[in-house]
Amino acid sequence: MKILIVDDFSTMRRIIKNLLRDLGFTNTTEADDGQTALPVLKSGSFDFLITDWNMPGMTGIELLKAVREDPDLNSLPVLMVTAEAKKDQIIEAAQAGVNGYVVKPFTATVLQEKIEKIFERIEGS
Amino acid sequence: MSETTNQLAGNDDPNDSKSEIMAHAKAMVENLERGDSHEAFKVLEDLNKARDRTLFSEVGRLTRSLHNAITDFHIDIEMNQQSQKEISRISDASDRLNYVINLTEDAANKTMDKVEEAIPAANMIQSAAEELKPEWESVLKGEVDPDQFRELHKKMGAFIDSTIVSSQGLGTNLSDILLAQDYQDLTGQVIKRVIQLVQEIEGSLVELVKTASTVEELAGIEKAQKVEKDAIEAEGPIINKEERVDVVSGQDDVDDLLSSLGF
Known part of the structure; x- marks a missing residue:
């Protein structure tokens, strides 16, 4: 399971990376915004994308849309982990094809729950 | 003048x-x-x-x-670029806020370093104790002969020694984590000064806008229309959740909203 973590704050990437390791996911790569994430996604066979929303350069929602438009990446599961909490934003992300949405601040349990739910649904379909 | x-x-x-x-x-x-x-x-x-x-x-x-x-x-337009930077309170405020970012980042990294060091030590104590538990229980049940007991006694001694060392290490890590929280005091002071500056600037700007609006009125200049904010534009953490109806109050709200959309 290869996971890409995208967040402009290195400390948040580190927190998510640590939580993922506790959940047994050790193969993680980091990127600091959508612009750097997209080529990384295109070059490697990633199984899962965790992204923040508010980032300089290319935001998480733009990254999500770019992923859904790319024929090689469009089925990649995407979990949004963000402080953005406006209902319109959550609806926008849902319409853009997000697989899960976690608002910051979050707990390890919530992150685990959402990741497991996404995989359950993928395996079930 | x-x-x-x-x-x-x-x-x-x-x-x-x-x-x-x-x-x-x-x-x-x-x-x-x-x-x-x-x-x-x-x-x-x-x-x-x-x-x-x-x-x-x-x-x-x-x-x-x-x-x-x-x-x-304190922005002196006569000054050259270099001294302008030194004299401007706004760029001073930016420097101060950057200092806050650096300080909080350092503290977060230091805390995570110490936690990452502590987790394996805690895990080691746990797994060693779990390994000893069944052997210790068999002693209580009288299932151990003297040779086995001597062996277990040695193991138990080693476990106690290593636990003393590990827990000392854990104690040090915990107090380091405690000390790393001193950023709250330092950043709090810096942020308070920046808040004061922002309030002063706001006061000056309000005065300026008031005067400008009289000129606008007399000169017949029409006020620019207010620009509607993009509803999905990134806003960062919401600081007044209670007063707003357009935001969710937490993860439960997010889950409810998403399930209403068929998630």
Whole structure:
């Protein structure tokens, strides 16, 4: 399971990376915004994308849309982990094809729950 | 500079200017009612002059406010680039906020370093204790012969020794984590100073906008329409959740919203 973590704050990437390791996911790569994430996604066979929303350069929602438009990446599961909490934003992300949405601040349990739910649904379909 | 502005500004009170315009307007109506259009046009000319004068004095007032605001911000336009950076309180505030980012980042990383060090130590104590538990229980059940017991005694001694060392290490890590929280005090002080500056600047700007709006009114400049905010534009953490209806209050709200959308 290869996971890409995208967040402009290195400390948040580190927190998510640590939580993922506790959940047994050790193969993680980091990127600091959508612009750097997209080529990384295109070059490697990633199984899962965790992204923040508010980032300089290319935001998480733009990254999500770019992923859904790319024929090689469009089925990649995407979990949004963000402080953005406006209902319109959550609806926008849902319409853009997000697989899960976690608002910051979050707990390890919530992150685990959402990741497991996404995989359950993928395996079930 | 300010003396010249005062001379140029002439009449200083906008209310005086307004009553002057009012008086001219009344005189013009009276002249027209009397049928004296020649006199009425003369009054109209005076009226125009009064309007120009008022506008002139308000522009003077605006210039003065702008000058004061610039002085308050400590941005000296005569200075070269280098010293301008040193003297501007706004760039000082930016430096201070960057310092806050650095300090909080360092503290977060230091805390995570210590936690990452502590987790394996805690795991080791747990797994060693779990390994010893069944052997220890068999002693209590009387299932152990003297040779086995000597072996277990040795193991138990090693476990106790390593636990003492590990828990000392854990204690050190925990107090390091505690100390790493000192950023809250330091950043709090810095942020308070920046808040004070922002409040001062806001005060100056409000004054400036007030003066500018009088000029706009007199010069007949239409106010720019308010730009609607993009509903999905990133906003960062919501700091007044309770007062807002367009935001979710937490993860449960997010889950409810998503499930209502068929997730």
